[in-house]
Amino acid sequence: MSGGSMFVQQFSVLVRAINQHRPPLADNAQLLTVGRQLCPSTRWSHTMCLSDPDTAVLIGGEAADQNYCKDSLWKLELDSDFWFPMNSSSSGPVPLCARGHTATYDPDSKSVFVYGGLREGQRYSELYILNTVTWKWKLVTAKGNVPTLAYHSAVFYKKELFVFGGVQPGHSSGDKSCSNALYIFNPEFELWYQPIVEGDRPLPRFGHSATLLSQRLIIFGGRKTATYLNDLHILDLGFMEYAAVKCGNMPPLPRGFHAAVPVSDNRILVSGGCSAIGALQDVHVFSTDTNMWSSVASPVLCSKPRAGHSMISLGCSVQRDTEKREQGENVRCTLLVFGGSDCSGTFYNDTVKCTVEVPGVK
Structure with a gap:
């Protein structure tokens, strides 16, 4: 038995839960071309983040038959929409192919922090740092209470990496397979630690989202063993206190x-995902001012069901209408979406750049 198979068997119950909506076998090439241009192969459960205002990086992912994507590292020039492989332009201990990891950009150090995920034959507690100035990778030998997680969430706040939830290895079944713990990594001391957090802690979960709005972390959805969630919690990072949000209307x-992604200081936008009825093709916005959800019409984002995709904001602008002040300020956001799956056998490698109009809150 291979090392990768033994690794997966350690949490076979959880993997079966994840695989309930995993797409079956589909045709997939290692490198695909659009016209003359190379582009990443089809995938989901990858990550994408900005490495500077003009460049995005794509890392990892999974394709047909639960195979890791061999073409795992790419750059995208945002102005030209030109993809090119990163492997030839970076040096150091490059992360192995992975899925269910996080890639988080720290603008202060100009570095991308790649943590956790499922890596064939490897533990998934590793933390890699990509210096986007030198394009050199570093594998961190971390100290402290080092977590081992996949399908978690991660954000940077005040020069530290905050990691919440995810899948834990080594548990046979049940709720213990998922985590609701909060871990913090301090890059200066290369140290992991767990802070004291008060309040109404969210249920253990994986495959959720955690979106940073100022000093508030908005945790939404995810999966708890076989059950999908649509609850919402806010973690105040100043007071380190959770609050369960009672929504004023029907949630997604x-x-x-x-x-x-964040679309303003008080709103997040949610796109697609897996559900009990399959992949979704909807867009919703949540306002922390009103605790209300609203649906958003986006012909591009709603054109097909999409889950396990990546989405980043390329910038938002406030649209003021002096004749409609009572309707609040509309926000126009440019979003970049890559990949994903329809949970029915089709994987994507399309790069979608679109503008979404978010109506103002009355």
Whole structure:
């Protein structure tokens, strides 16, 4: 038996839960071309983040038959929409092929922090740091209470990496397979630690989203063993206190493996995801001012069901209408979406750049 098979068997119950909506076998090439241009192969459960205002990086992912994507590292020039492989332009201990990891950009150090995930034959507690100035990788020998997680969430706040939830290895079944713990990594001391957090702690989960709005972390959805969730919690990072949010209207369908981005200081946008009825093709916005959800019409984002995709914001602008002040300020956001799956056998490698109009809150 291979090392990768033994690794997966350690948490076979949880993997079966994840695989309930995993797409079956589909045709997939290692490198695909659009016209003359190379582009990443089809995938989901990858990550994508900005490495500077003009460049995005794509890392890892999974394709047909639960295979890791061999073409795992790419750059995208945002102005030209040109993809090119990173392997030839970077040096150091490059992360192995992975899925269910996180890639988080720290603008202060100009570095991308790649943590956790499922890596064939490897533990998934590793933390890699990509210096986007030198394009050199570093594998961190971390100290402290080092977590081992996949399908978690991660954000940077005040020069530290905050990691919440995810899958834990080594548990046979049940709720213990998922985590609701909060871990913090301090890059200066290369140290992991767990802070004291008060309040109404969210249920254990994986495949959720955690979106940073100022000093508030908005945790939405995910999956708890076989159950999809649509609850919402806010973690105040100043007071380190959770609050369960009672929404003022009907929330979106329970889901996991969706994508979420901030669209203003008080609103997040959620796209797609897996649900009990399959992949979703909807867009919703949550306002922390009103605790209300609203649906958003986006012909591009709603054109097909999509889960396990990546979505990043390329910038938002306020649209003021002096004749409609009572309707609040509309926000126009440019979003970049890559890949994902319809949970029915089709994987994507399309790069979608679109503008979404988010109506103002009355």
